[in-house]
Amino acid sequence: MAVWKVLDTKDIPVRCRDLPAVERKVIYQKVTKSYKTTLDIPKGSLGETRSMGIMDQVFVALFYACILAIPLSFVPALTLSGLFLPRNYTIGLAAFYAILMLVPVAKDRRKEWIEGRLLQMMYHYSSYKVVWTSSVESQAKTPAIGSGGPHGVFPLGAVMSIPAMNEFMNINFVGGMASVVFSTPGLRSIGSIGGIDVGKMSVQRAIVKEGKTVGIVSDGISGCFAAANGTDEYLAIEDKKGISKMALRLGLNIAVVHWFGNSVCLEPKVDGFGMLKALSRALKMSIFFFTGRFYLPIPTRDPIVMCIGESIVLSGKKVENPSKEQVDEVHKLVVEAHKKLFDDMKGAYGGKYASKELVICS
Template sequence: MEMPPPKEFHALHAFNAPEELFSMSVEERKLTKTTGPEGFPPKSLTAQASITLAEELVVMGVFLIFMGGPLFMMFGGLAVLLWGTWLTKVSFLVLAAVLALHPMPGEAFNKMLIKSKFTTILFKYFSYRFVWCDDSADTSFENAPWIGTGPPHGVLPFANLLSIAAINNFLGCPFVGAAASVVFHTPMLRYMTLYGVVPVDRHSIEKAVRQGKCVGIVPDGVAGIFKTSSHLDERGDKELVAMKDRKGIARLALRTGTPIVPAYSFGNTAVFSCWYDSFGILEAISRKAQASFFLFWGRFGLPIPRRVNVTMAFGRVIEVPKVENPTEEQIDEVHQKIIAATKQMFDLHKASLGWGDKEMKFV
């Protein structure tokens, strides 16, 4: 069923949040710009946030460690294996084990981090925004807990990581992300889970929902890395989304009776570039291992994210009945609602965000 045209468009610039944000009520934190049914003018939401050189260097340094760490461990481990002494090999193995398995801070640290100065700098670095229409923000708050869908994955779903802090800070919804279990034990990269992340398995997600938490899932997963627009769209006029047949969220939502909030992350695939073979070998290995194997790079050819605008659009809540054993027809119906809502969000907001020449295609 086609949705009626929106009456209002809203934009919340997270990077413009004042320092006294956390002394304000949740309602006062909704620092939104609003326009009528005509929407925001084309490219009017494309300005980059102001950021000092020191702040920019902080973000670059942190991500060089977090994103470069796994690469260093992989290639360093290979070098040690081939040319290292036995003492060097044992020392490297101990280091890798400590980095992968040491205890992580708990929920209290998560809450502190999402309100930290570093998070504010991250919002500036990516000029992070929320956009939505009508009362979607209010209905999301009223219908919590819910499951959020947030493609595309890209090399790393930065928009979804930023949304953990932004949704908690600005919308007042208790929100966590969901990541592959391998992330929790990948040296350096695992520190990104400190924002509040649960394993992306049915048990963990259902537990979080029972606790009253909203959970954000990247529905395209590994496929979202290997089916990016830059590799498959030669003309450059398509935004490819690998969720045509990925119905796991619809199935999970039906089994638990949990509402769904559809979302889409503009700019996420531009943060890093990546390379993988055209034969599908690395993709097959990644799917089998439930871990991603490919080469990637950003600023200066390093594992540092590019400073591009990242915006999350979200739509109206999709109500889902509780069905313990849903049929394929019921799953397909909910999945098609997610697909339609994702396409609608993209089309409604793409012009104002500078993506007006793109068409969304599901693969």
């Protein structure tokens, strides 16, 4: 019988990352708690924030400032420099951003991230927890495709889920990221945590030829704007059926993931006319402003929890050209699975999530 498991990264000894992988696994098993049902998880326990030293908070905040503030600032900075500073200053600033865009960045450093201090501090900053149903463990070695959300302003939960999936659940996991991420100053460095281009060919190659499970933030750019809709939780997947279609074509199971806390740690600032959303979709990159802690482009310390629900198990048979009806049927299962997972876990997170509803939108 499947049970629910909860791993709170605060229970992992700080020096655990220095141990051999086999010894780390033993520690993870010891600190993981099991519950018969989601109702048995203490209410509000997943939304608890841990204490953290000021200097450690500053270090993590500076890292987030580098990956989030630099892409937010380079257009205004170049514009203002061109208007008010000598030409040489503008050329120098442009050269600086060009270097940040062009200097080679390692594409896959999952092992280094897992064993590094920075990731542990990121977990600590976000009081990061992983919750999953034990039934997914039997499928760990089978390549699958993941539907995760919400995206929010920045999919911080998704980024941290890549090393977490690899380390805590022993899944050969990578995350699909928009192409623009790998060429955006500052932001592109995050691709080394285990990101691949979210394009169809890249995802298929990772699954079919490399035997990896690929997670996709299913609401994408639309999810950036959906987060500004109101007080509920919004998942913009109503008309996004690409994951369902690919699962049918490749005969894959679909893993369903929800990142609690991801949509509230940064607040989007968008126009009420939908112009920025339309422009973002046209350019395939998010264009808007946002604020976070102290009104800066730094995430607040709202706890982030990755919840992995029951996988959608298809027949395993490949459907080369799935019909619209087949795709719609699987997509309906995906939507229902997302809503069930959210409803099952929101009480355990508690706080601002206890009264929220998951709204599926486009």
